[in-house]
Amino acid sequence: xxAQTQSPEVGPRAAVASGGGRRSGGRNRPVARKVSLRARxxxxxxxxxxxxxxxxxxxxxxxxPMAGNVIAWQxxxxxxxxxxSPFVAWDxxxxxLSSPAFLHxxxxxxxxxxxxxxxxxxxxxxxxxxxxxxxxPSIRTTIQSIVYLPHFFSWxxxxxxxxxxxxxxxxxxQVLAGTGTSxxxxxxxxxxxxxxxxxxxxxxxxxxxxxxxxAALSTIDPSLYEASVVDGANRWRxxxxxxxxxxxxxxxxxxxxxxxxxxxxxxxxxxxQRDAVGSQVSEVIDTYVYYQGVINGDWSFATAxxxxxxxxxLLLVLGANKLxxxxxxxxxxxxx
Amino acid sequence: xxxxxxxxxxxxxxxxxxxxxxxxxGSTVLAGCRTEGGGAxxxxxxxxxxxxxxxxxxxxxxxxxxxxxxxxxxxxxxxxIPAELVQAFDAxxxxxxxxxxxxxxxxxxxxxxGNQYYDAVNEALGSTVxxxxxxxxxxxxxxxxxLASAADVPDWVCIPTWNIPPRxxxxxxxxFEDLTPFLAGDAISQYKHLANxxxxxxxxxxxxxxxxxLPFPGEIITDAIFYRDDIFAEEGITELPTDGQALxxxxxxxxxxxxxxxxxxxxxxxxxxxxVPKWQINDDGTLTHRYETDEYRAALEWNAALFxxxxxxxxxxxxxxxxxxxxxxxxxxISNDGVGGWHEALGRQLATNPSYSQRPxxxxxxxxxxxxxxxxxxxxxxxxxxxxxxxxxxxxxxxIADFLASPYGTTEYALINSGVEGVHYNxxxxxxxxxxxxxxxxxxxxYIFLADxxxxxxxVQYPGFVEAFCTWMADASQYVQDPAFFGMQITEPNEFGSxxxxxxxxxxxxxxxxxxxxxxxxxxxxxxxxxxxxxRQFYQDILDAQ
Numbered sequence: 001x002x003a004q005t006q007s008p009e010v011g012p013r014a015a016v017a018s019g020g021g022r023r024s025g026g027r028n029r030p031v032a033r034k035v036s037l038r039a040r041x042x043x044x045x046x047x048x049x050x051x052x053x054x055x056x057x058x059x060x061x062x063x064x065p066m067a068g069n070v071i072a073w074q075x076x077x078x079x080x081x082x083x084x085s086p087f088v089a090w091d092x093x094x095x096x097l098s099s100p101a102f103l104h105x106x107x108x109x110x111x112x113x114x115x116x117x118x119x120x121x122x123x124x125x126x127x128x129x130x131x132x133x134x135x136x137p138s139i140r141t142t143i144q145s146i147v148y149l150p151h152f153f154s155w156x157x158x159x160x161x162x163x164x165x166x167x168x169x170x171x172x173x174q175v176l177a178g179t180g181t182s183x184x185x186x187x188x189x190x191x192x193x194x195x196x197x198x199x200x201x202x203x204x205x206x207x208x209x210x211x212x213x214x215a216a217l218s219t220i221d222p223s224l225y226e227a228s229v230v231d232g233a234n235r236w237r238x239x240x241x242x243x244x245x246x247x248x249x250x251x252x253x254x255x256x257x258x259x260x261x262x263x264x265x266x267x268x269x270x271x272x273q274r275d276a277v278g279s280q281v282s283e284v285i286d287t288y289v290y291y292q293g294v295i296n297g298d299w300s301f302a303t304a305x306x307x308x309x310x311x312x313x314l315l316l317v318l319g320a321n322k323l324x325x326x327x328x329x330x331x332x333x334x335x336x
Numbered sequence: 337x338x339x340x341x342x343x344x345x346x347x348x349x350x351x352x353x354x355x356x357x358x359x360x361x362g363s364t365v366l367a368g369c370r371t372e373g374g375g376a377x378x379x380x381x382x383x384x385x386x387x388x389x390x391x392x393x394x395x396x397x398x399x400x401x402x403x404x405x406x407x408x409x410x411x412x413x414x415x416x417i418p419a420e421l422v423q424a425f426d427a428x429x430x431x432x433x434x435x436x437x438x439x440x441x442x443x444x445x446x447x448x449x450g451n452q453y454y455d456a457v458n459e460a461l462g463s464t465v466x467x468x469x470x471x472x473x474x475x476x477x478x479x480x481x482x483l484a485s486a487a488d489v490p491d492w493v494c495i496p497t498w499n500i501p502p503r504x505x506x507x508x509x510x511x512f513e514d515l516t517p518f519l520a521g522d523a524i525s526q527y528k529h530l531a532n533x534x535x536x537x538x539x540x541x542x543x544x545x546x547x548x549x550l551p552f553p554g555e556i557i558t559d560a561i562f563y564r565d566d567i568f569a570e571e572g573i574t575e576l577p578t579d580g581q582a583l584x585x586x587x588x589x590x591x592x593x594x595x596x597x598x599x600x601x602x603x604x605x606x607x608x609x610x611x612v613p614k615w616q617i618n619d620d621g622t623l624t625h626r627y628e629t630d631e632y633r634a635a636l637e638w639n640a641a642l643f644x645x646x647x648x649x650x651x652x653x654x655x656x657x658x659x660x661x662x663x664x665x666x667x668x669x670i671s672n673d674g675v676g677g678w679h680e681a682l683g684r685q686l687a688t689n690p691s692y693s694q695r696p697x698x699x700x701x702x703x704x705x706x707x708x709x710x711x712x713x714x715x716x717x718x719x720x721x722x723x724x725x726x727x728x729x730x731x732x733x734x735x736i737a738d739f740l741a742s743p744y745g746t747t748e749y750a751l752i753n754s755g756v757e758g759v760h761y762n763x764x765x766x767x768x769x770x771x772x773x774x775x776x777x778x779x780x781x782x783y784i785f786l787a788d789x790x791x792x793x794x795x796v797q798y799p800g801f802v803e804a805f806c807t808w809m810a811d812a813s814q815y816v817q818d819p820a821f822f823g824m825q826i827t828e829p830n831e832f833g834s835x836x837x838x839x840x841x842x843x844x845x846x847x848x849x850x851x852x853x854x855x856x857x858x859x860x861x862x863x864x865x866x867x868x869x870x871x872r873q874f875y876q877d878i879l880d881a882q
Contacts, residue, residue, distance in 0.1 A: 275654070295476070
């Protein structure tokens, strides 16, 4: 029972820890507000100077280019420039929303996201729990290194490996043909494409995804486990009452971030396989924007589509964060 | 010299179909709200028309007579090397500048440093051309990005006509030098090799009433269906197909084990069904688009049959890997390619596999009747010079182009096409050059894409090739017909840019059985509604103005 009385504290405690990067804890806040902006500036000068390089980097490579989004309201052509391209108000947005091809791309994107949320997202958690139960450090680090490795392969390589293994002329089919069994071509079957890209993602990135969960697991106070063992809790109860509650803030944080990325599903991975399975199942927002904008030269249309994607993603993150707060979780950030 | 793969891959086919296209400003409902992107070329009455004053004066120049003369416009060929080569340039034409040049290549990219071929040609030019070579199969994508950023545009840009990016009418206006003042009329007389290029070819280099480009002249037949005659002989196959069904049967018969009958033969389907390149002019003077023709429908059905009977290599089904590599390694025995792909394959293979051989099928029609081959553009690959305030630089580039256009029988031509004796080739007992292994890596089509003499076949280094090529094309030339709007450089308005994309995807989907023929009619209906009918009107106006 000790575990149960202690576990509710994990949430708030983590909240303070994650939100508490600010210089003051909750009790000091009223005092902090009275300090003038100037005084605060003087006090934090060295810290501010230290963040300057990052801020400049953000400004130059993230905020200045954002101004280019103005072409979403133009009939932009790179050959005449932003200044000379005619202004068309909301035309491009109207066209994006009335384009069946775009809506189809959105649908594909959401289907892929939903599928991967169920079949990809939990896998690193499970892997981390399994790995955490391995006691011998040498075995643990070996396994860790092996499962991290595919993350460093490029998508071109991953897809080539899959093609060489599971393609119609691949290893598996050659072995099958050798035994007289008729082969299958997993790489060109649009019906199983969801499964295929999810398998590729799992193979490539599931290992990498466990890092953050392992870190969270390592922060659990061993005395909690010891106390629960004394209270007679078995392995499952310990996981249910100690391990999982400790992981909860991290899982929720990653879920919220994933939601912000809901409209982004592996551009490279999909564009590389677009010809193999056809655009019907593989066209997502990002590939659609690329073909419309860069290949077909409709830059403004593509920008409008991209901008809408960005705004919707932001709303999703804010909404999910709000939801997390309402459920008493820390979320991505907190208002002071 | 001829370029390699033409409209072979899905990518280049896609961009070819959007030909000379245009941005994408789609919906017609909103079209009224914005200004038209194009210049005068958007006006159908002037599109494709060329004022006489713009074209250079043609002055024929013959150093040697071909052994295989042209028949009905087919490519003439040489089987021997003239005893005495003429040196056309006493001094290098260049004045020491360095120019960057972007060109496509369908093959392994040669080393840029320590390349003895580049060094020798640059020395003869008196200027340095630094190549930025990109994969030909994805050249259009690269080009679209490079042209969009004016600072990144090289001094010399080669653009295959099927890769012309959207809104090109604007690009050509702002990015590239107008060559009219340098070459129009008699101005060309100081460049005698450029003056030797026929007027029809130059006509294809005119954009918006200005001479804008330098040509790589094309052949009247651009594509062929090749088979591995060496392997056919081993297998004892002597009867070659004479109709579509026979080709399907042959492909099926050849498939087995780790060998497949064919690559994606969409282009073959188009050829044997005689599908028009773009428009068909009906008896009453109206236009029918290729998508709307019975031939197109039949071609799709044929290609779908080929895929569904399992004769296509799985990597071709997945559209990955290198189709040429599969064909040359013998994994696939039938493949379509640009006619220039023939000698390029010989160049890659003969050094290591002397018995390697491929041949084109004698043209046949799917129904066994008389085939129709649509005439290729007078120039399929053209090159542009980046606009430069320093006119001396432009003149230097044109002088280099004049050097590159030196015809067969000159030392200049020999250098550009065969490299350096003792390094890239050695003369055999019969006086014909035998390429070295270094030639297979260094001697890739590069300079020729910037400017080239009128097309002739001079690949004497591959035994028997010139004769086989020229007799095949001389025979095939009897089936060649002019397509509608032949030889006209027409820039379509921007809003039609993305029209072809869904149809190109559909071609791939139906061929591979992901969609059925029932999906074709709704797609054509959608094509008409989303701009196809307007595109038809655009061309109809051009036709009526003729």
